[in-house]
Amino acid sequence: MLELTGITAGYDRRTPVVRGAHLSLAPGASLGLLGPSGCGKSTLARVAALLHRPDRGTVAFDGRAVAGFRHRAPRALRTSVGMVFQQPRLAADPRLTLRELVAEPLRATGRRGEVDATVPALADRVGLGADLLDRRPHEVSDGQLQRACVARALVLRPRWLVCDEMTAMLDASTTAALVGVVEEYRAESGAGLLAVGHDAVLLGRWCGRTVHWDEIVKD
Numbered sequence: 120m121l122e123l124t125g126i127t128a129g130y131d132r133r134t135p136v137v138r139g140a141h142l143s144l145a146p147g148a149s150l151g152l153l154g155p156s157g158c159g160k161s162t163l164a165r166v167a168a169l170l171h172r173p174d175r176g177t178v179a180f181d182g183r184a185v186a187g188f189r190h191r192a193p194r195a196l197r198t199s200v201g202m203v204f205q206q207p208r209l210a211a212d213p214r215l216t217l218r219e220l221v222a223e224p225l226r227a228t229g230r231r232g233e234v235d236a237t238v239p240a241l242a243d244r245v246g247l248g249a250d251l252l253d254r255r256p257h258e259v260s261d262g263q264l265q266r267a268c269v270a271r272a273l274v275l276r277p278r279w280l281v282c283d284e285m286t287a288m289l290d291a292s293t294t295a296a297l298v299g300v301v302e303e304y305r306a307e308s309g310a311g312l313l314a315v316g317h318d319a320v321l322l323g324r325w326c327g328r329t330v331h332w333d334e335i336v337k338d
């Protein structure tokens with residue numbers, strides 16, 4: 120289980136943007152989190168992915184509370200959560216080719232030997248043609264870059280996947296394709312999915328259960 124208990128978080132301790140949020144996600148489950156713009160969904164998503172340290176509260180994996188966040192998080196835990204961000208251009212190093220972008224987590228964890236066996240197949244799976252892999256972010260569309268970011272989030276085969284407004288910048292066919300890729304991965308791997316967004320119709324179709332921000336914040 121991935122459990123967030125009493126999470127208070129933000130960017131200034133005096134005025135937190137998330138106050139007392141509770142959330143739990145079972146392996147293999149898909150949970151949609153709905154909420155209006157600016158309520159703190161992305162902040163909570165980053166806490167769940169261990170990328171943002173909360174001011175209060177705990178994040179626990181399988182009953183064990185996490186002691187450190189960001190670079191202080193144990194590597195095994197950090198790599199057990201894959202995250203897809205809302206804006207691929209802000210989440211991609213513009214100097215890297217898409218091949219290097221997808222391979223980045225393998226290199227960062229000392230598994231560069233797996234790049235050739237893994238990256239082309241994964242790129243194909245997310246619908247990125249081989250010709251695109253040698254391009255840099257400014258040479259591809261938002262949708263193509265987001266496909267690469269989804270591949271990057273899956274390359275270490277995470278047990279948990281956090282998708283923060285993954286499809287906000289995408290057209291209907293790219294949205295359907297990427298939701299399909301995530302769902303296929305979830306079904307085959309048994310990973311748990313937290314999908315954050317403001318589109319109730321999309322989350323309702325995509326996720327087994329959807330909760331509203333007001334239901335998870337118990338100040």
Ligand SMILES: Nc1ncnc2c1ncn2[C@@H]1O[C@H](COP(=O)(O)OP(=O)(O)OP(=O)(O)O)[C@@H](O)[C@H]1O
Pocket residue numbers: 130136154155156157158159160161162163205284317
């Ligand atoms: N790096 C930051 N520094 C200071 N304030 C921030 C930062 N990031 C977000 N905020 C503020 O925190 C609040 C919550 O932002 P957050 O991005 O978590 O909301 P959200 O629900 O994901 O919004 P949206 O749906 O528009 O993406 C907002 O008021 C925002 O302005």
